[in-house]
Amino acid sequence: MKVLVCISNVPDTTTKITFTDNNTQFNTSGVQFILNPYDEIALARAIELTDGGNGSVTVINVGESDTEPTIRKALAIGAADAIRVNAKPHDALFVACQVAEYIKAHPFDLILTGRESIDYNGSKVAGMLGELLDLPSVSIIKKLDINGDKATVEREIEGGKEVLTVPLPFVAGTAEGVAEPKIPNMRGIMSARTKPLQVIEPVEVKTFSEITGYKAPEPRGQVKLVPAEDPAKLVDLLHAEAKVI
Amino acid sequence: MSVLIYAESAEGKFKKSIFEAVSYARAVADQTNTNLVALSIGDVNTSELISLGKYGVEKVLNVSNEKLKNFVNQAYASVIAEAAKKEGADIVILSNSFSGRGLTPRIGVKLQAGIADGAVDLPEQKDGKFSVKKTAFSGKAFAVVELTSANKVISLTPNSYKVIEKGGTAVVEAFNAEVKETDFKAMIKEIVRSADKVSLPDAEIVVSGGRGLKSPENWAMLEELADLLGAALACSKPVSDAGWRPHSEHVGQTGIAVSPNLYIAVGISGAIQHLAGVSSSKVIVVINKDADAPFFKVADYGIVGDAFEVVPKLITAIKEYKASA
Numbered sequence: 001m002k003v004l005v006c007i008s009n010v011p012d013t014t015t016k017i018t019f020t021d022n023n024t025q026f027n028t029s030g031v032q033f034i035l036n037p038y039d040e041i042a043l044a045r046a047i048e049l050t051d052g053g054n055g056s057v058t059v060i061n062v063g064e065s066d067t068e069p070t071i072r073k074a075l076a077i078g079a080a081d082a083i084r085v086n087a088k089p090h091d092a093l094f095v096a097c098q099v100a101e102y103i104k105a106h107p108f109d110l111i112l113t114g115r116e117s118i119d120y121n122g123s124k125v126a127g128m129l130g131e132l133l134d135l136p137s138v139s140i141i142k143k144l145d146i147n148g149d150k151a152t153v154e155r156e157i158e159g160g161k162e163v164l165t166v167p168l169p170f171v172a173g174t175a176e177g178v179a180e181p182k183i184p185n186m187r188g189i190m191s192a193r194t195k196p197l198q199v200i201e202p203v204e205v206k207t208f209s210e211i212t213g214y215k216a217p218e219p220r221g222q223v224k225l226v227p228a229e230d231p232a233k234l235v236d237l238l239h240a241e242a243k244v245i
Numbered sequence: 246m247s248v249l250i251y252a253e254s255a256e257g258k259f260k261k262s263i264f265e266a267v268s269y270a271r272a273v274a275d276q277t278n279t280n281l282v283a284l285s286i287g288d289v290n291t292s293e294l295i296s297l298g299k300y301g302v303e304k305v306l307n308v309s310n311e312k313l314k315n316f317v318n319q320a321y322a323s324v325i326a327e328a329a330k331k332e333g334a335d336i337v338i339l340s341n342s343f344s345g346r347g348l349t350p351r352i353g354v355k356l357q358a359g360i361a362d363g364a365v366d367l368p369e370q371k372d373g374k375f376s377v378k379k380t381a382f383s384g385k386a387f388a389v390v391e392l393t394s395a396n397k398v399i400s401l402t403p404n405s406y407k408v409i410e411k412g413g414t415a416v417v418e419a420f421n422a423e424v425k426e427t428d429f430k431a432m433i434k435e436i437v438r439s440a441d442k443v444s445l446p447d448a449e450i451v452v453s454g455g456r457g458l459k460s461p462e463n464w465a466m467l468e469e470l471a472d473l474l475g476a477a478l479a480c481s482k483p484v485s486d487a488g489w490r491p492h493s494e495h496v497g498q499t500g501i502a503v504s505p506n507l508y509i510a511v512g513i514s515g516a517i518q519h520l521a522g523v524s525s526s527k528v529i530v531v532i533n534k535d536a537d538a539p540f541f542k543v544a545d546y547g548i549v550g551d552a553f554e555v556v557p558k559l560i561t562a563i564k565e566y567k568a569s570a
Binding site (some may be wrong): 011013014015016017019037038092093096116118119120121122123124125126127128130131132134136137138139140142152155156157158159160161162163164165166167170175176177207208209210211212213214215216217220221223224225226227228229231232234235237238239242244245 | 255260316318319322342343344346347348349350351353354355357358359360361362363376378380381382383384385386387388389390391392393394427430431432433434435436437438439440442443444445446447450474485492493495498499500502506507517518521524525527528529530531541542543544545546547548549550551554555558559561562563565566
């Protein structure tokens, strides 16, 4: 089984997010970039599913050369090879079109993405890939098992879950529960240096969205402390002042 | 030109998040003085469909087709795109629900439309530009995204727009969509939904517990508190990682982002990753024995104290409040 895992290079989860140029650019100064946590889950499951000579995992990233440490990390975790489409990931459609183009020339049995990237939180690439390749897509899955040419997946829904069977090939966005992220071992880190990382040039894509600015959340006022002995006071405040109960 | 709202239903009913999305769609249609058409797929009875008129829908397209009774991402996306084409809708609006997240990108590709996912405010239409504010960096910031295409798709974050009742009734029309066989490859085997539980992303009040609660057995008091308030339960990442609570309750940067009216955090210190997921809450209450817990800095109300003493007292106080109300 050939599995493709789409990976993003995103700011570390501990990053304090700030902006420059009159709030039009994300301030990357001093920011550590990491493999998107949801993509780590996709990658971990892909490796489990192909373990023991049962196939191989390829990772693909749309990014400029600064994303290579993240790609090498994916190789260290256990991907066999990597593709980097040499372009800034303008938006989800741009990324999905690049990946779809690659898949058209190199078919896979299973295509995984993280449920969303933790920077723009779009959760769009999986669905777009499905549409561009005319394949089924399942967003936000919590479980993924393969039986022959079919998969059983659990999808998150409000207040519950849905269990589906989907024939291969298909696209899915993984969330917590699908697998535990894997930490690369020393052998993995050493071998990652020599695993194939192919750089390809992007295809032209007409995109339809542009980020024109950013806003920080409204700061909250000073916290009002209520004595621990008197939670009834809190109930009063929530009712009379905050009007939320 | 018109605006199409996909009115997602579960078990034949519309939820509050759909009334929010319909109210939002009405306001978007009003910005350009155009019609609002709703699309419903599945088994929703006529009186429920007509009730969408209360929120400003003029016409409801109803797809009643045995094959489309249950959600099939690919097929539903085709039906919604078909309906948009038939109605000449240049703006399609959905709720950014779990299913909505699967539909939005497919519809965007089908309609050659720019997408604003996770919108938190009405679009700004100025000098021929169409911009939407959306969540970014998992709640740590907002991004303004300009959609440059003729067709546009917007998905609305639950709890970010008010339900506005205008009164009125909608006309219901049957809609027969042609869906190709290959759109039905994914098959639902089972749907598990706990009817008695409030769904976390839609909840108006969320009661959340962290490592400070020390063990999973201690969730009983949070469950009682949540039941009293009609709230959904949530937890921090260490709690779900430890298996004390399911991943579906994990709120934070790598879990679920919520925007309830009231978020009550018990025994959660407030790591930056957790705060990201709750920063859109309207009111935040923090109960923690550590007065220096970072969560107090972003809270509206706080109690510095031992959760095992404070929460039972709070439960009693709420019972008294409810008895007197």
